[in-house]
Amino acid sequence: MSQTGEFWEWPWYQKLLSIPLYLFALPFGILIGLFVLPLLMVVGLFAICSNFVGERLFYLSMWNDGRTLSRRKLRRRLDAGETGTLIIEAPTMGWGFTHAWWTPDDVKTLSPVSRSDDAEYGEQVLVFLEEEKAHPWDEWCWREYISTWEGTAILLKVWNGKRYRTWFEQHFPAVAIVETTSAIVHQLEMEAQQEMR
Known part of the structure; x- marks a missing residue:
């Protein structure tokens, strides 16, 4: 009824x-x-x-530190034969925006930590997140390349760094591309620095 x-x-x-x-x-x-x-x-x-x-402010701070590179200059380097790795960083856990970083290093070869395939890596990140720890791969990538204090990689793009992945796959398919999630590592580093003050 x-x-x-x-x-x-x-x-x-x-x-x-x-x-x-x-x-x-x-x-x-x-x-x-x-x-x-x-x-x-x-x-x-x-x-x-x-x-x-x-x-945008993050990009400007990296630009002030001399850690940015335009697509035109990167293309010149790659056309001249430079090799390296594109790092796609997810700086947050849920917002979906990414950063693109460039390093002349072969990150996969230099890494003391192996990174599993995307599905397994995603599950491992969630397990580490529950324990309030960072995945060893993310921690190593952050420390060596992405960290604003210690890293050596050069920032290419903010907000939608995954666009660079498409560009690389079209123009430079031989270049290695790796992904990392830095939200937890960045938070832990900020907390450690606050404790030191």
Whole structure:
């Protein structure tokens, strides 16, 4: 039986008492729609803008440290025969944006830690995350190449570094590409530095 049918079966006094409830609920629902939904949109827009500005500021800080490289200059290096590794870094666990880094090193050969395939690596990262530890591969990549304090890799792109993967696969397919997740390592390093102060 439908709810409408049930309503008509109610006694007259229940029908009468339900009218004020509906009259109260309708404006309340409209108020929620007019204030809460726009507020959620403003918060979402603020989060996107904040991340975008933060990424640009990060790029500028790397540029000030002399650790950035344009695509044109990188292409000249690669056309001249330079080899190396493209590192795609995921600096957060959930936002989905990435950084692209370049190093003339052969990262896979130099790494003392082997990195498993993507599916197994993803599962291992989640296990380490539950233990509030970093995956050894991520820790090594961070320390050697990505760290803003100790790393040696050169930043190519922020926000959507995976675009460089496509560019490399089209123009320089022989270049090695590795991926790393730095969110946990970066957080642990910041906490360690705060404790030292």
